[in-house]
Amino acid sequence: MFLHVFVNRLKCILGDRQIIFWTLMFPILLGTLFNLAFSNLASAENFSKISIAVVDSPAYQKSMLKTVIGFVSQAASSDSMFVVTLTDEKQAIDLLKNNKVEGYISMKNGPKLFVKQSGINQTIIKSFLDTTSQMESTFNSIVKSDPVKYQNPINLIQLQLSLTSNANLLKEVSASKSKPDTTVNYFYTLIAMACLYGGFLGLKEIGALQADLSTQGARINVAPVHKMKVLMGSLAAALLVNYAEILVVLAYLILVLKVNFGDQIGYILLLSLAGSMLGLSLGAFVTALVKKGEGVKIGILTGVSMMLSFFAGMMYVDIKYLITKNIPILGYLNPANLITDGFYSLYFYDDHTRFFINLGGVLVFTTLLCVGTYLVLRRRRYASI
Amino acid sequence: MQVFKAYIIIAKKNLPQMLIYVGIFLFIAVMISSLNKTPPPGEFSQAKTKLAIFNNDINGVVSKALVKFLSDKSEIVTLDNNSEKIQDALFFRNVEYIVKIPVGFSDSLRTQNPIQLEKISVPGSTSSFYTDMLINNFVNTTLRYIKFEPSITDVQLASNIQKDMSINTPVVVKTYETYSGNTQNVVYYFNYLAYSLMAISILGVSGFMIVFGNIDIRRRNLCAPMTSRSMNFQILLGNMIFAAVAYIILVGISFFLYGSDMFTTNAALLCLNAGAFMFAAISLSLLIGNFAKPNSISAITNVITLGTCFISGVFVPQQFLGSAVLTFASFTPTYWYVKTNNEIGTMINFSSENLMRVGGYALIELGFGLLFLIIAFFVSKRKRVSNN
Numbered sequence: 001m002f003l004h005v006f007v008n009r010l011k012c013i014l015g016d017r018q019i020i021f022w023t024l025m026f027p028i029l030l031g032t033l034f035n036l037a038f039s040n041l042a043s044a045e046n047f048s049k050i051s052i053a054v055v056d057s058p059a060y061q062k063s064m065l066k067t068v069i070g071f072v073s074q075a076a077s078s079d080s081m082f083v084v085t086l087t088d089e090k091q092a093i094d095l096l097k098n099n100k101v102e103g104y105i106s107m108k109n110g111p112k113l114f115v116k117q118s119g120i121n122q123t124i125i126k127s128f129l130d131t132t133s134q135m136e137s138t139f140n141s142i143v144k145s146d147p148v149k150y151q152n153p154i155n156l157i158q159l160q161l162s163l164t165s166n167a168n169l170l171k172e173v174s175a176s177k178s179k180p181d182t183t184v185n186y187f188y189t190l191i192a193m194a195c196l197y198g199g200f201l202g203l204k205e206i207g208a209l210q211a212d213l214s215t216q217g218a219r220i221n222v223a224p225v226h227k228m229k230v231l232m233g234s235l236a237a238a239l240l241v242n243y244a245e246i247l248v249v250l251a252y253l254i255l256v257l258k259v260n261f262g263d264q265i266g267y268i269l270l271l272s273l274a275g276s277m278l279g280l281s282l283g284a285f286v287t288a289l290v291k292k293g294e295g296v297k298i299g300i301l302t303g304v305s306m307m308l309s310f311f312a313g314m315m316y317v318d319i320k321y322l323i324t325k326n327i328p329i330l331g332y333l334n335p336a337n338l339i340t341d342g343f344y345s346l347y348f349y350d351d352h353t354r355f356f357i358n359l360g361g362v363l364v365f366t367t368l369l370c371v372g373t374y375l376v377l378r379r380r381r382y383a384s385i
Numbered sequence: 386m387q388v389f390k391a392y393i394i395i396a397k398k399n400l401p402q403m404l405i406y407v408g409i410f411l412f413i414a415v416m417i418s419s420l421n422k423t424p425p426p427g428e429f430s431q432a433k434t435k436l437a438i439f440n441n442d443i444n445g446v447v448s449k450a451l452v453k454f455l456s457d458k459s460e461i462v463t464l465d466n467n468s469e470k471i472q473d474a475l476f477f478r479n480v481e482y483i484v485k486i487p488v489g490f491s492d493s494l495r496t497q498n499p500i501q502l503e504k505i506s507v508p509g510s511t512s513s514f515y516t517d518m519l520i521n522n523f524v525n526t527t528l529r530y531i532k533f534e535p536s537i538t539d540v541q542l543a544s545n546i547q548k549d550m551s552i553n554t555p556v557v558v559k560t561y562e563t564y565s566g567n568t569q570n571v572v573y574y575f576n577y578l579a580y581s582l583m584a585i586s587i588l589g590v591s592g593f594m595i596v597f598g599n600i601d602i603r604r605r606n607l608c609a610p611m612t613s614r615s616m617n618f619q620i621l622l623g624n625m626i627f628a629a630v631a632y633i634i635l636v637g638i639s640f641f642l643y644g645s646d647m648f649t650t651n652a653a654l655l656c657l658n659a660g661a662f663m664f665a666a667i668s669l670s671l672l673i674g675n676f677a678k679p680n681s682i683s684a685i686t687n688v689i690t691l692g693t694c695f696i697s698g699v700f701v702p703q704q705f706l707g708s709a710v711l712t713f714a715s716f717t718p719t720y721w722y723v724k725t726n727n728e729i730g731t732m733i734n735f736s737s738e739n740l741m742r743v744g745g746y747a748l749i750e751l752g753f754g755l756l757f758l759i760i761a762f763f764v765s766k767r768k769r770v771s772n773n
Contacts, residue, residue, distance in 0.1 A: 029688060036706070037701040037705075041701060044705055093559075115559070118558070120512065124511075126429075169499055172504055173485075173504065176472050180476045180507055182476060318477060321473065344476075
């Protein structure tokens with residue numbers, strides 16, 4: 001009997017095109033859109049060479065700035081940071097006006113920077129000019145400390161040379177084994193959303209079982225089969241479909257869109273399974289609890305899933321951080337955040353403590369929702385429907 | 386006016402769903418404008434990196450000077466020295482650069498093998514590049530003093546460095562255009578408007594078309610004692626009034642949100658552009674209404690609105706989208722609508738040349754609208770004929 005229910009419910013679900021759209025096609029579509037929209041976003045914060053113009057003048061030709069700019073504008077050099085156009089003032093203004101350069105430098109009455117707006121690139125140019133002037137100041141104050149010594153040209157040249165050789169005392173330590181690429185979080189929330197959308201399956205299954213919700217449910221209730229068996233058969237079919245869909249979405253994200261989920265496939269599959277169960281039980285619980293029409297139930301389920309996904313950072317990634325930092329308990333009470341955070345901790349953390357806390361949270365939620373559904377649904381009898 | 390009344394009844398039934406879209410839209414629009422605080426133009430303000438410093442060399446004079454120097458140039462973030470907290474903060478860009486000063490750093494600068502500073506940053510990022518530059522400048526200045534004046538005391542060293550580091554290059558901000566941050570907020574609002582205008586059009590217009598497209602209802606209507614001209618006229622009237630009301634409400638909200646910023650030539654052009662886009666959206670909805678099934682309408686609404694908005698630069702600005710995506714997007718009216726908005730937002734010179742260009746984009750939107758209308762007309766004509 002279990003098998004009979006299981007196979008037929010499977011057919012019913014797979015024949016429901018609307019459900020398949022929302023639980024499978026919609027996450028794939030959103031994933032594709034995320035990928036199209038975010039693929040350049042991560043590289044937007046990367047440093048790329050800054051275009052500047054320098055107004056040529058006798059003062060510039062004599063200055064130390066010229067030497068230093070020579071160093072930082074060589075294309076092959078690793079210190080290279082500027083693309084420099086040497087020009088006259090009129091043309092420099094033109095270049096700035098037409099956004100061809102981020103700023104131009106003029107040596108008239110000391111170095112001065114002309115820009116159109118404030119920004120990180122403009123700050124870098126300014127900082128560069130500061131550095132050059134500061135070096136001159138260092139140079140002068142060293143010479144002043146021992147004027148006799150620096151009358152010797154050899155000592156002076158040594159000092160001058162030291163200005164262009166830079167030691168690097170910075171050691172890069174990486175925070176984690178993975179790149180801190182914020183955009184992956186959007187894809188993790190997407191899986192969380194797909195899991196919660198599995199609730200539509202739970203909704204459909206419980207609806208089909210309840211005598212007061214569908215004629216089909218009424219017919220099933222008079223059949224001489226233990227209700228638990230029917231319930232298990234239906235839920236198993238729904239879980240199989242939902243989990244398979246999540247795996248398809250995951251495979252699409254990982255293999256086609258090349259989203260980085262880390263390489264711990266076993267844990268990823270485990271979390272996805274827990275997430276699928278959570279989604280199903282959420283749908284079942286809403287259906288059992290809400291005594292209104294199907295439209296209202298779908299509305300509530302969609303609203304809840306979207307809201308939870310929003311707080312997990314699906315629309316705006318900083319929301320997740322704000323909650324985790326300021327009201328961490330709210331993060332643990334949000335099932336979408338638990339799933340998202342589980343994927344995130346697999347990707348970004350070296351140990352598994354946080355992953356298991358998240359996985360445990362998902363399982364606790366699932367259990368609570370299942371028990372809740374059971375308490376609402378058990379021993380229902382109807383005198384008339 | 387039975388048909389027109391029926392239109393209103395159906396539109397009312399779809400109202401809750403439409404309000405959801407308006408609600409989502411307003412939430413995003415308000416959040417975006419509150420997050421966007423542009424600095425006042427005319428004055429140069431240095432960009433600051435979000436920096437966390439862990440100074441373990443508490444007694445080091447140079448280390449202290451370094452902390453002070455970096456604090457002036459950066460936005461200091463306080464973090465717990467706990468690897469999970471640091472990882473979280475870095476991932477979500479609450480901090481962009483973390484520098485750890487090891488014990489004995491100051492003293493080691495006087496030796497042959499100075500201890501290295503440890504940094505954690507977003508690799509390859511501009512903020513990381515900038516902070517590297519600041520720290521390297523400070524450290525190298527220190528090393529130069531030590532190399533050429535080995536007898537210098539720590540206190541003297543710190544004061545020399547501080548003197549050097551306080552040199553500032555004057556920056557002049559040239560204003561070639563009156564570019565105000567508030568116009569930018571209005572442009573954000575109008576860009577996001579593409580999402581809600583499109584969603585509401587499809588829900589409203591297609592929602593009506595689907596009800597009236599039901600074959601039994603259509604057959605009943607055809608034998609009603611009403612000329613098809615009158616019926617079509619009432620449907621057209623319904624659509625137009627629906628479009629006008631939706632437009633007035635959504636554009637009207639911007640006057641509440643942005644007040645005086647709306648009484649500029651730029652804002653007037655934005656309103657006109659939204660009108661052109663509304664026409665395209667309504668035409669598209671008519672087309673969809675001709676072949677959509679009743680229960681597929683919310684799927685279609687989501688696919689079309691989210692799809693066009695994502696690729697056309699509504700949610701993520703056009704400058705961040707790949708050229709292939711943009712080329713594809715240029716086959717939708719949404720792309721031209723957003724492009725026009727962005728151009729209007731930065732316009733200061735309302736020369737006929739500039740206006741012609743922007744007007745040309747708006748014409749493309751209207752052209753899309755016309756194209757959808759023509760296709761819708763043919764589809765509905767064929768459907769009518771085939772059913773007979």
